[in-house]
């Protein structure tokens with residue numbers, strides 16, 4: 001059976017959805033161990049254990065995370081060596097891709113990012129050119145390092161929890177590394193993570209600074225709020241809400257686009273959504289080319305009416 | 316202010332020649348490689364070049380001895396990315412081109428670029444875009460840092476470089492989902508920048524004329540001590556087996572609001588079990 005190592009970058013209180021997806025995928029591939037970038041509490045470790053993980057590698061140095069990427073990559077590469085892992089799975093954030101990149105060089109192992117499907121023979125599927133191509137590729141080295149897109153694999157239900165044993169890994173810190181010297185937390189919105197959300201309501205320049213109707217619709221649908229770059233550049237909403245080529249890539253069940261024209265860079269981040277709904281005043285807007293349901297209309301009347309209708313049907 | 320180091324900043328900007336996203340882009344041929352007609356300087360690398368130009372301008376300008384070298388690796392046509400960078404304001408250009416490079420993945424690309432940067436020597440700062448607009452992996456900058464054993468400062472949304480008696484130091488901001496970080500590093504370093512960092516300038520007539528006289532070197536693998544089997548399809552650690560254009564999303568229903576579009580939207584969602 002293949003030895004599979006799952007890298008968990010930011011252990012929280014309990015496992016989140018994408019972590020559960022990663023562990024489930026790993027369990028389907030072979031014997032799973034985990035590498036935790038920092039110490040985790042008992043509920044988290046029990047969660048990891050419930051996926052059949054018997055060993056967790058943890059860094060000896062608690063300051064590893066203060067060296068941007070380099071320290072974690074060195075730790076991961078060492079854990080891979082100790083385990084003799086053939087498959088290494090990570091999440092798909094910028095930071096995790098970079099950790100994969102550097103660990104790949106250290107291990108002389110091929111790296112594939114943005115994986116959405118994986119065949120038993122190791123063939124990975126991803127999309128390219130802003131979702132306009134489906135590419136099948138494979139790592140040709142003994143160890144494969146894969147970063148996996150959220151929402152691509154089922155998070156399987158698992159058996160009873162059993163805390164895995166932890167193995168401490170000493171890591172030689174890189175001679176020259178940038179240090180993280182300050183950190184400011186941003187206020188949390190209380191809505192689901194964009195990359196994990198089943199429903200996203202996204203607004204663009206047409207929102208004219210007023211995201212309230214989008215937030216209300218998103219809340220009625222239990223969804224997250226996203227935006228085009230025009231909206232984030234204008235400062236109407238956090239930059240972290242940007243969807244597209246230089247923002248987030250999302251694949252929700254439902255993407256409601258409001259006041260967004262549908263430029264190629266915006267489409268790059270959302271055209272793999274299952275169902276796309278577009279609301280735009282301009283009937284010639286390119287967003288209608290990719291919408292399953294398009295409404296030529298004013299978002300300020302259409303969205304509140306839809307929100308009200310949803311609430312009515314719920315009672 | 317601290318006294319600046321005696322010599323100017325020696326900056327390399329990595330620029331990639333990529334298919335223009337405004338046209339249909341294709342992967343094909345015997346080895347499923349990117350088809351490079353209708354290609355341009357990657358838009359995201361323009362932010363790296365602009366960051367270099369602003370650093371130089373903020374540190375006393377060209378007369379202070381700073382130097383910006385635009386560097387690309389790619390087929391013969393990729394030289395146009397370097398030429399564009401020279402028109403925008405880079406001082407000199409280098410183009411690494413060799414038939415053996417065809418089909419290089421991120422690991423092979425980072426190997427060739429690291430050998431090239433070592434061969435050219437003496438850079439204080441290597442600036443790159445946040446991702447190439449074709450590969451979109453963002454692997455290359457991190458792999459360069461690992462291969463060259465240099466500090467990595469990636470996805471910088473702001474960047475400052477200051478000179479002191481001990482040499483140059485760098486401060487950057489990196490924005491995460493739930494936090495914003497400050498990064499500090501000594502130079503030399505590898506830095507990738509996001510599209511939030513600045514507003515890239517366009518080449519003007521004067522720049523276009525001046526570019527014609529700027530030095531532009533072309534190098535092959537033999538010049539930088541890399542053998543053909545270390546790069547390209549032979550040296551890559553991943554293999555593309557198949558690439559198929561995704562059928563375009565078929566257009567669905569488009570209605571015009573006649574006062575009840577919100578309700579019809581909810582009907583549509585209910586019909587698709589999305590409520």
Ligand SMILES: Cc1cc2nc3c(=O)[nH]c(=O)nc-3n(C[C@H](O)[C@H](O)[C@H](O)COP(=O)(O)OP(=O)(O)OC[C@H]3O[C@@H](n4cnc5c(N)ncnc54)[C@H](O)[C@@H]3O)c2cc1C
Pocket residue numbers: 203204205206207227228229230231242243244245246247248258259260261262263264265266269279280281282285297298299300358359510
């Ligand atoms: C390097 C680079 C990277 C980029 N990355 C991204 C990215 O990641 N994500 C991204 O989104 N963009 C990105 N862009 C920008 C992209 O090219 C577009 O400029 C941007 O997506 C436009 O945003 P928009 O659709 O909100 O604005 P616009 O194109 O101005 O469209 C606004 C739309 O709102 C409609 N509208 C106005 N009022 C109403 C109303 N009351 N009701 C209904 N509709 C209304 C209008 O008809 C119009 O279609 C990038 C660009 C570059 C160069």
Ligand SMILES: Nc1ncnc2c1ncn2[C@@H]1O[C@H](COP(=O)(O)O)[C@@H](O)[C@H]1O
Pocket residue numbers: 329330331332357359360363386387388389421424442443444445446447448450451452453454455456
């Ligand atoms: N062939 C290349 N030539 C020059 N620069 C490159 C090349 N490939 C990647 N880069 C640089 O690395 C950055 C990230 O690319 P990537 O890792 O491919 O997403 C780009 O924005 C460029 O600055």
